[in-house]
Structure formats: C-alpha cells, structure tokens
Amino acid sequence: MLWESTSIPHFEPGQIVMMLVGFGLLYLAIVRKFEPLLLIPIGFGALLTNIPLAGFSEVGGLLHYIYYIGVDTGVFPLLIFMGVGAMTDFSALIANPRMLLLGAAAQFGIFATLFGAILLNGLPWFEFTLQDASAIAIIGGADGPTAIFLASKLAPELLGAIAVAAYSYMALVPIIQPPIMKALTTPEERKLPMAQLRVVSKKEKILFPLAVLLLTLIFLPAATPLVGMFCFGNLLKECGVVDRLSYTAQNELINIVTIFLGLGVGSKLSADKFLTAETLGILALGAVAFSIGTATGVLMAKLMNKFSKDNINPLIGAAGVSAVPMAARVVNKVGLEANPHNFLLMHAMGPNVAGVLGSAVAAGILLALVGS
C-alpha cells in the first residue's frame, strides 16, 4: 500500500526520458547560460509535469490552469511582447529606415521552411498539415513569443517542441550565424565602416509606434495582437509621462509572465507529445529556417550595398532575424574580427528591431492565410 503511494512503481519509461530532457534544459540554462530566463522555467515545468500521481498537468493541476489561462489563449506571449516593446529603442531604425528591408528579407527563412515541412511528409513518420508547417516555420523568425503565439493558435499539440526549438536556436545564434555570415561575405566587405547615425528626436520616437499601429490596423489586422501590444509597450517607454507603467511592463510584469509562460510551455513536454519523430523534424526544420533567414538577410544587405551611395556592411543583414539583441552582438563581434575599429552594434540594432516587426508581420500573414 505504502509502496503503491510512491512514484517508483508508477514511473513510465517516457516520463523518465522527459525528466532527463528537463534536467538537460536546466543544465543548458544554468551551466551553459543558454536563455536561462526561459529555459529554467521550461525545464522545471518539464520535471513537474512528468511526476507520476502528482497530476500537475491534469484538470485541477496548477500547470493545467497556467497553460489554459495564459498560453492556450495567447495572453502570455502578448504580454511578453508588450514588455519587449517597452524595452526596445527604435532610434537606430528611425535614423536609417532602409534597415526595414533587411528585417523583411530575413523572413524568407520562415516561408521557405514551409516547403521543408511538407516535403518531410514524404517520410512515413511525418504528417504535418499546412497549419503545423506554418507554426514550425515561424521558428525562423527567431522570436520566442511570436513562435509560441502562432503555435498556440495553429498547432497547439506541437507547442512544446516548437518553443524549445525556438529558444534553443536563439541561444545558439553565436554558433549558427557566424559561419553563414563569413561564407557569404568577403573579408573586404566585412571591414566596411558605416556612416554615423543621426540623432533622433523624442517626437519621432513617440510618433513611430503610433505609425506602425496605424499601418497594421489598416493593412494587416491579423497582426495587431502582436504588433499592437509591442507598440503599446514602446509608447509607454517613449512618451515619457508614464515611467511607472513603462518600468512595470519591462520589469515586474514581464518577469512574472516569463515564469508562468515557461512553466506553461514546460507542461507540454510530456512523453507522448515530445518523444516523437515530429520533434526531431521540428528541430531540424527550425535550424533550416534560421539559417536561410540569416543567409537572405546577408544577401539583401550585399544587394543594398551595391546600390547605395553610403556603405552598408553586409554583416548587419544577419541581424534581420530578430533574436534581439544577441544577433546584433554577433554582428558586432564578427565585424570587429575583420576590422578592430569597426563597431557595428548600433547599425545592427536597426535590422534587429526591424526583424521583430518583420516576424510579427509574417506571423500575422500566416494567421490570416492558414488559420481558422
């Protein structure tokens, strides 16, 4: 009787493997410092959800409610997006608006990956619908909240694997991107210095989120949940009259939501949903999407450099795949390796924040065309 009340006779092999996956995520977060803010709650959520008899993810369990209140409804990713908006400075983009083209080009990885997901259906272990393929492809946008938001709407059963893949690749930006950037550029191109950016007035910074919102609500209403919350957060920051709200959005609120979002995603890491061939497919397709996005960003920057009278260092195109600010830091690092006096960080922040907008717009398009 006492023996029966312990977990030991109830453990299934799948649960043990998933707990090891949870420990693996905790290891990556704590020891290797890979996206610890998200991977620690996700990893711990994976441990909790796989405990036999505890029922964390069954009706009545804590993780069940966290998931259905915040992740299934799409509320948590949107609140995170508001916080990200409140932390984002668009000065570099407003000073050099052409950088939006790099943010647009890098989204090619998302749409190209749709083909990969469908071609995988040729193998007997895969059966991705177009909705599944779209939710997987958005990993190429390198934006965690966007990926979770779209997955919760289009393919909730794949959400755990998609979220883990999205955050893993964002953490692996410094490893994945530099070889692609170097392969597509010459040493001379990498050395190119760029002109200093102009100073942006406060009025421009206040009007910018309002202009983005106006364009989105007119032309792409499906993207307004993501873009709208992002613009709201940014307006809180830039208007300068609600510092308390801005501070809350970029500190306490985003921290609280991050804890719950991570635990909610972790609750989806159960053996029956994660230990499948589909998860391997998602991990592979995520890497493809991310690599293609990086490559098209760099190629677009090369093209712009050919036709521009001012120098455009092609490396900054790689920052078009969102992943703020990691991708911009990687660009700066690779640029400094080629030319120790060439600081590209501010120039790369333009395409970097453009990538956030680009991936939100791409998510809106996929939601409008593939959803429902």
Next chain:
Amino acid sequence: MSTQMNDQLLEAGVLLAVGMSVVFAFLILLIGGIHTIAWFCRKFPSDEITPYATQNRAAQNINNKSPTSVSPQVAAAITAAVHTHRQTTLKS
C-alpha cells in the same frame, strides 16, 4: 509524390509569394511612414527643453556670465568624476 503533397507544395508556394510580398510591401510602407514622420518633425520642431537645459539657462541668467563659463559646482563635479575614472582605470 502524392496529389495531396503536390497541393500542399502549391499552397506553400502561394504562401511564400504572398507572404514575402506583403512583408516587403508593409515594411516599405513603414519606411515611407518614418520618412514622413522625420519630415513632419523637421517642419514643426518642438521646443524640447530638457530640465538640464532649463536649469542651465536659469543659471546663466542669474550669473550673467558668458555661455562657455562653467559654474564652480559643475567644475567640482567634473573634477571628481575624472578623478574617480582615472582611479578605476588605473586599478583595472
């Protein structure tokens, strides 16, 4: 290749074309929007008077000194900052 997969690939092709066109069109519109905002801000510049600028002007009015002169408090603060900076850089 099955007919279903062919249909899906065709749909993905349409999504690629429509998706990339809309992303580019939207962000090009936004470039236009940013240029319009910049033009508007140049045309109607606001009097952005920061608290620092106001204090500086007030100080100038009171002291009635030349614009390049620095008040003793500011000079003392700069000296202290330079001193601290030098100490920390020497340590490191």
